Amino acid sequence: MDIIDRRPNPHxxxxxxxxxxxxxxxxxxxxxxxDAVASGKLREVAQGSAISIPSDALHEPSFQRVFTGGSRxxxxxxxxxxxxxxxxxxxxxxxxGGGGGAGEAGESGGGEDSFRFVLTRDEFxxxxxxxxxxxxxxxxxxxxxxxxxxxxxxxxxxxxxSQLDLGRTMRxxxxxxxxxxxxxxxxxxxxxARIALLEDEAPGGEELTALRAELALALRRxxxxxxxxxxxxxxxxxxxTPKPSARAVMFCLMDVSGSMTERMKDLAKQxxxxxxxxxERRHKQVDVVFIRHAEAxxxxxxxxxxxxxxxxxxxxxxxLHEMIKIQKARYPVSGWNIxxxxxxxxxxxxxxxxxxxxxxxxxxxxxxxxxxxxxxxGSGAIIRGETDLWRGYKRxxxxxxxxxxxxxxxxxxxxxxxxxxxxxxxxxxx
Amino acid sequence: xxxxxxxxxxxxxxxxxxxxxxLYQGADWSFDTLRNSYxxxxxxxxxxxKLEIYPNRIExxxxxxxxxxxxxxxxxxxxxxxSFGKRFxxxxxxxxxxxxxxxxxxxINSSPCISYLMEENSATMQALVIAHAAFGxxxxxxxxxxxxxxxxxxxxxxxxxxxxxxxxRCEERHGMRAVERILxxxxxxxxxxxxxxxxxxxxDLKAEQQRDRERREHEExxxxxxxxxxxxxxxxxxxxxxxxxxxxxxxPEENLxxxxxxxxxxxxxxxxxxxxxxxLIAQYFYPQPQxxxxxxxxxxxxxxxxxxxxxxxxxxxxxxxxxxxxxxxNVITQxxxxxxxxxxxxxxxxxxxxxxxxxRVCTDPTDEDRRWFPDIAGNNDAVGTLKHAWSEYRDExxxxxxxxxxxxxRFRMFRLLDDVSKPYLLVDDIHDEAGYREIRRALxxxxxxxxxxxxxxxxxxxxxxxxxxxxxxxxxxxxxLAEQDARASLRHLAELWGYEVKLIELDPxxxxxxxxxxxxxxxx
Numbered sequence: 001m002d003i004i005d006r007r008p009n010p011h012x013x014x015x016x017x018x019x020x021x022x023x024x025x026x027x028x029x030x031x032x033x034x035d036a037v038a039s040g041k042l043r044e045v046a047q048g049s050a051i052s053i054p055s056d057a058l059h060e061p062s063f064q065r066v067f068t069g070g071s072r073x074x075x076x077x078x079x080x081x082x083x084x085x086x087x088x089x090x091x092x093x094x095x096x097g098g099g100g101g102a103g104e105a106g107e108s109g110g111g112e113d114s115f116r117f118v119l120t121r122d123e124f125x126x127x128x129x130x131x132x133x134x135x136x137x138x139x140x141x142x143x144x145x146x147x148x149x150x151x152x153x154x155x156x157x158x159x160x161x162s163q164l165d166l167g168r169t170m171r172x173x174x175x176x177x178x179x180x181x182x183x184x185x186x187x188x189x190x191x192x193a194r195i196a197l198l199e200d201e202a203p204g205g206e207e208l209t210a211l212r213a214e215l216a217l218a219l220r221r222x223x224x225x226x227x228x229x230x231x232x233x234x235x236x237x238x239x240x241t242p243k244p245s246a247r248a249v250m251f252c253l254m255d256v257s258g259s260m261t262e263r264m265k266d267l268a269k270q271x272x273x274x275x276x277x278x279x280e281r282r283h284k285q286v287d288v289v290f291i292r293h294a295e296a297x298x299x300x301x302x303x304x305x306x307x308x309x310x311x312x313x314x315x316x317x318x319x320l321h322e323m324i325k326i327q328k329a330r331y332p333v334s335g336w337n338i339x340x341x342x343x344x345x346x347x348x349x350x351x352x353x354x355x356x357x358x359x360x361x362x363x364x365x366x367x368x369x370x371x372x373x374x375x376x377x378g379s380g381a382i383i384r385g386e387t388d389l390w391r392g393y394k395r396x397x398x399x400x401x402x403x404x405x406x407x408x409x410x411x412x413x414x415x416x417x418x419x420x421x422x423x424x425x426x427x428x429x430x
Numbered sequence: 431x432x433x434x435x436x437x438x439x440x441x442x443x444x445x446x447x448x449x450x451x452x453l454y455q456g457a458d459w460s461f462d463t464l465r466n467s468y469x470x471x472x473x474x475x476x477x478x479x480k481l482e483i484y485p486n487r488i489e490x491x492x493x494x495x496x497x498x499x500x501x502x503x504x505x506x507x508x509x510x511x512x513s514f515g516k517r518f519x520x521x522x523x524x525x526x527x528x529x530x531x532x533x534x535x536x537x538i539n540s541s542p543c544i545s546y547l548m549e550e551n552s553a554t555m556q557a558l559v560i561a562h563a564a565f566g567x568x569x570x571x572x573x574x575x576x577x578x579x580x581x582x583x584x585x586x587x588x589x590x591x592x593x594x595x596x597x598x599r600c601e602e603r604h605g606m607r608a609v610e611r612i613l614x615x616x617x618x619x620x621x622x623x624x625x626x627x628x629x630x631x632x633x634d635l636k637a638e639q640q641r642d643r644e645r646r647e648h649e650e651x652x653x654x655x656x657x658x659x660x661x662x663x664x665x666x667x668x669x670x671x672x673x674x675x676x677x678x679x680x681x682p683e684e685n686l687x688x689x690x691x692x693x694x695x696x697x698x699x700x701x702x703x704x705x706x707x708x709x710l711i712a713q714y715f716y717p718q719p720q721x722x723x724x725x726x727x728x729x730x731x732x733x734x735x736x737x738x739x740x741x742x743x744x745x746x747x748x749x750x751x752x753x754x755x756x757x758x759x760n761v762i763t764q765x766x767x768x769x770x771x772x773x774x775x776x777x778x779x780x781x782x783x784x785x786x787x788x789x790r791v792c793t794d795p796t797d798e799d800r801r802w803f804p805d806i807a808g809n810n811d812a813v814g815t816l817k818h819a820w821s822e823y824r825d826e827x828x829x830x831x832x833x834x835x836x837x838x839x840r841f842r843m844f845r846l847l848d849d850v851s852k853p854y855l856l857v858d859d860i861h862d863e864a865g866y867r868e869i870r871r872a873l874x875x876x877x878x879x880x881x882x883x884x885x886x887x888x889x890x891x892x893x894x895x896x897x898x899x900x901x902x903x904x905x906x907x908x909x910x911l912a913e914q915d916a917r918a919s920l921r922h923l924a925e926l927w928g929y930e931v932k933l934i935e936l937d938p939x940x941x942x943x944x945x946x947x948x949x950x951x952x953x954x
Contacts, residue, residue: 001472002542003464004489007549013498017515020606024512058516061618061918063884063903063911070908071849075873077775078766079844079860087854088846115516116523 021058022123028057029117030127034415051124055115125277148240159235173232182225183218191215248337248369249287249330250279251323254305255344257294257314264376268343269306270414271374275341276302278422289326293319299326316348316389317356324363338368346375346387357392365400372421373405453745459553464488467557471565474739479732479813481569484543484583488564491546496532497521499546503715504536506544507590509597509707511613537563539571539718541583554750558757561736566729573821574724576717586714588635593707596642600700612701615922616687616708621883623687623709624716645699672890682887682902685709686923689888695897696928705926720879723825727781731789731816734758734782764841775873780841784828787837788816802834825877833870835861843869850908884911886933897929904938910945911935920949927951 022029032051082088119127155168191211198208252272256265272290279286290305291297294312297319323340331338348356365371375390386394390405397403406417453470454463468488475481491499501518502508525532534551538544545563547556571577601609616623676682683689687709691702718725734754741751764779788806791799792815795807806815819828838861845859845868859865859872875881890900901923903911916933924931928951935945 001468001486001488003461003468004487005461006489006491006495006546009495011494013495014501014515014518017501017510017512018519019515020510020512021515021519058512059918060513060516060614061915061922062621063619063886063919064915065884065906065909066912067848067908068910069850071847071851072908073858073872074846074848075843075869075876076767076846077764077841077843078768079842080766082844082857082860084857084860084862084865086857088857090853090855115520117519118523118526 022117025053025057025115026127028053029119032117033119033124033127051119052116058115148242150238151241153237153239155234156237157231157233157235159237163236163238165234165236168234169228169232172234173228176229176232177225177227180225181221183221185222188215188218188222191218247287247335248339249289249327250275251289251291251326251338251340252276252305253297253319253323253340253342253344254290254292255294255314255316255319255347256292256311257347258311259314259347260345260376264345267376267408267411267414268374270411271343271408271418272341273306274414274418278418287331289323291319291322291326293322297322314344314348315352316344317352317359320356320359320364324359327367333367339370339372340364340368341372341374343374343376344389345377346389348387348389350388353388353392356389357396360393360403361396361400365396365402368402371403373403374417375405375407377407377409451745452747453557453740454553454750455747457552457554459551459556463553464490464556464560467553468560468564470740470743470745471557471561471736474736475561475565475569475732478739479565479735480817481565481732482572483565483568484541484572486564486568487542487544488560489544489546490549492549493525493532496536496546496548497525499536500532504538505590506538506587507594509594509613510601511617512610513617535559535563537567539567539577539581539583540586543568543571543583552753554746554753555757557740557746557750558733558737558754562729562733565736566732567725569732570721570725570728570820573817574717574721574824575822576721576824580717581714585635589638589710592635592638593711596707597704600704604700609704611925612704613708615926616705618919618922619686619690619926620708620712622886623685623712625685625688625713626716626879627684642703645703649699675893676890679891681891682889684885684887686886686888686901687712690923690926694927697926701926717824719882720826720877721824723775723777723781723877724820724823724828725781726777727783727785728816728820730758730762730778730782731785766842775841780837783837783840784832784834785816787834788812788819788832790836791834796836798835803832824879826874826879829870829874829877833873835866838866838869843873845869845872881906897927899923899927899929899931901931901933903933903935905935905944906938911947913947916947917949920947921952924949924951 029051032053155165191214195208195211195215198205198211202208252275254265254268254272260268276288279288288302290300290302292300292305293315295315295318299322300308319342327333327338360371373393375387393403393405397405404421406420408414408417453467468486475483497518499506500521501514508514532548534548534555536546538546543564545560545568547559551559571583577583597609597613679689679693687705690697691705691709694702697705737746737751737754737758740746741748741754746754762776762779762782764776789812791803791807792809792812795803800807809815819832823831841861843861844857845865847856847858849856859868861869884903885906886901886903888899889902892898911933920931920933930948930950933947934943935947936942937944
């Protein structure tokens, strides 16, 4: 009998199988992930959470019989009151008791016939942002600043002991020992043994003298030629190589004026939240600047941007000015790719719209890669004329490719619009 | 309190002298206590119960590893497939949310017989599950006729290793997609992938590997690119009478996977091998459900017998023995039909009740027992009688032979007649003098293996025509195939066969066609 402690064995035996299930149900999982986001709560969802997918995506069929007609008999236990000939009302909703089969799906609990998955944050976001990309990021990659990274660059004959390349060193040492004919320890021992043997058998013989001379020579060599010589030492060499990194900054501009209802602000926030998670995920090097504006604009931190309520009138150009100010101060065009996303309900004080459009056309658009404008439409307005801001921006967009504009009316629009804006294009547009 | 003078009173330390003293105290176990418990249990099993077992191997595992074991049908290793991942996620969810407790142990019908023990078990539970699995189940595996006949416990671990590496190699050579296609299809048909009517041939790893190597070598040796360039000649239309064809192909054939492996025209050699792997593993698991009730009953009876002997010998203290009683009682609870659980019989409950009842009939029979079991009543050889039953019966025949009125009364069994044409269910027998035999017969019938799996056979195929494969399902009264599943499974079958397949559901008495399903492969 053996007792074996298997507990220290490698864990995660089923990780690969689990991965395969995910791939198998990829479409369903992706849909579920996006539904989860559409229903709000991106924040919590993105922390890694459970999603349910319809179990037929993973159904394993087999030939199974079901009771369809005729009669059958069932033996049961726990009779308390029945005697022969009693009639029992059929239980409602079923053709009778033990109709197994439902088995596995019942465990999921989340609705009928669904299969629950707990995804890690990474898995979730991977699925969620699959095939999305920041547009045009390649374009200015060359001009971005460089960070240095250590890379291996062959061997050196000097260096710090921690970088000693033992394999290489011993190879050189061996070559040298063979080249200089350093006797092996075994050879010396063998000689000694033979000498000892001869000393016992035939002391003073000729062979013995020869062997002694040989031994003396071997010992001398052994002492002269070291096992490892400083010339053998080899160290791993590192050089600093410049690593190009695409740096980008994303300006998020949001209108928080009085005309924006809570619901509209909520939509805008959803959009930015999505954007924020996306940027964090895809581009480690992206700075995000949050600017909110009513009559006046201010830069705020993420927390404030998403949570702090604010009201007032609307002057869009204030936000644009603020953005330009920050860009000039911190993000020179030569070193950064610049992206802007703006969300607004389209209301603006009449005198400000032409000013904003001019600012956009002359100052901002020439220096940015991409400018996305999301206009949030009030829910009541089914038929609705174009707003001043929309009209003004539209004219600009006709001449400038960088400006893209979309309308969002409801929560479920947000993700399609987002995908539309950031879908990975086959070829970079000119 | 008395203790042997001269010995220090054990303060939590172990005090296991040969033949006496407590094996352990408290809930904590160590590998020493495991070994001591095993030795003490082995002595009782060998000397008093005279169990014959495969050599034991006991492995201690964690909860996560237990989930892994669940996933692979209780096998220590299995090839990779998404369905195992699905099962794992399902079990894991249920476990995490507290819907499901994990088993205390899992035991594998192999030689050496591997028992997995959970690390969370208390010392008493470890002793209990060693008695249960390493002796109870182990004895049953080794001695029961259907296990002896159908499985090869010494070869299974090697075979699984072979299967896993073979399938991994196929995935490397042909891509995961291609392998998955075959595995998906074969899994859908695995219940119809067993030989039911003859003993399985033993799995021989060496021969398997040899066969595989020869097949590949032959393929490589006989490779000639010229064959590819030959124009497709007209096949000679042979006159092919149905009876001759059926004889030549060995039809009707109930083992669908076997037939496909041997005859499907479009499969590559490695695809046949993959089908064979699924088929042989399905064959290995085939006996399990047929003797589940007996197997659990045997193991439960053995552990409760051994644990009470340990208590009598003073090797475990009262607290430990109460824990044993508590946990055994939990396991053998039989909820009534109206208490949830669907009213099916708990195999532990029924099994244990029947085993202890047989022991009672042997040693302390009533007049009724003498009438019902004249050959064993009062023979005073409970262990011998039980061991005979364990080795020669399966659930169906065991119930038919040994279910006594006493047990039927204890479970308060009754029989319901469910006739869809009537608006009510009829109680047509209860546990009384007139009903015992009927109830026993009906209960035994529900353990008939033909009850578990649909009886589907390949009956004909037209080799010179469109190669359509014809199957028949001989239905049980009132039972048809679940429509959607049948269609999906049939599509898998068509996928392997390569041509159209047609399944007809027949009433076995009148041969009237009740339903017809057809399916064609996706790529032709």
